Amino acid sequence: MKEIIAVVRINKVGATKKALVQAGAAGFTALKVMGRGRLVEDKAVIAERRATLLALAQKDDYNTEKLITEFLDGTRLFPRRMFTVLAHDEDVSKIVKAIIEANRTDYNVGDGKIFVLPVLDAVRVRTKESGDAAI
Amino acid sequence: MIMVRAIVRPDKKEVVLDELSSAGFHAATVVDVVGRGKQKGIKFGDIIYDEIPKSLIMLVIQDEDKDDVLDVIIRHAKTGEEGAFGDGKIFISATDEVYTVSSGVAGL
Structure with a gap:
């Protein structure tokens, strides 16, 4: 039994839910979280998006520029959705692959992380089933 | 790999995150929770x-x-010299696999 914790972009929640259903994991818990990833050291990766966002912002002061840069290079915490999915050992790779497939973008950074943790036991409240039968 | 879940006072969140970042552990996820001890x-x-x-x-x-991270969190989440009730708890669990979505590679 494994617990899959995936932190994904908020606008990818629908796609992730669909991917989970197709991968055979219908049940999940989702949570609004704030997060940040590894610092982006190579500024060239975010240069293009930074230019686009600056153009959209229509303001050219120092604060706007700082805000946009910090959001893109990961200095700030930004909103993400955290999915928690319980899965049988043999389904883990399929579900992970489905989540990756659904969440990939062309931005290179900020697409999220997936963690797989071992779970000791699970119990279904309605029937008191435990272990693998509870999932 | 291990997952560290630290429950700290909301007003200590910023300083703990800043210190973690300068200790080289930048990536983190933060959730506001309620609970009792x-x-x-x-x-x-x-x-x-x-x-x-x-x-x-x-x-x-x-x-x-692990020891570095625990040291940073405990040092900065504590209130006063001795610490006080309500400073929080730290839980550590095993993590089998980690994937980065953008590249699809396994590992931190």
Whole structure:
């Protein structure tokens, strides 16, 4: 039994839910979280998006520029959705692959992380089933 | 790899995150949570507050960095010299696999 914790972009929640259903994991818990990833050291990766966002912002002061840069290079915490999915050992790779497939973008950074943790036991409240039968 | 989940006072969240970042552990996920500890909440007269707001900081690190991370969190989440009730707890769980979505590669 494994617990899959995936932190994904908020606008990818629908796609992730669909991917989970197709991968055979219908049940999940989702949570609004704030997060940040590894610092982006190579500024060239975010240069293009930074230019686009600056153009959209229509303001050219120092604060706007700082805000946009910090959001893109990961200095700030930004909103993400955290999915928690319980899965049988043999389904883990399929579900992970489905989540990756659904969440990939062309931005290179900020697409999220997936963690797989071992779970000791699970119990279904309605029937008191435990272990693998509870999932 | 291990997952560290630290429950700290909301006002200590910023300083803990900053110090973690300067210690080289930048990536983290933060959730606002409510909870109570073994003191059964806070009691003022007849009123018991047992849903005390805290911040949950979640990060996944390599096994050998555990002591560094714990040291940073404990040092900066503590209030006063001795610490006080309500400073929080740290939980550590095993993590089997980690994937980065953008590249699809396994590993931190």
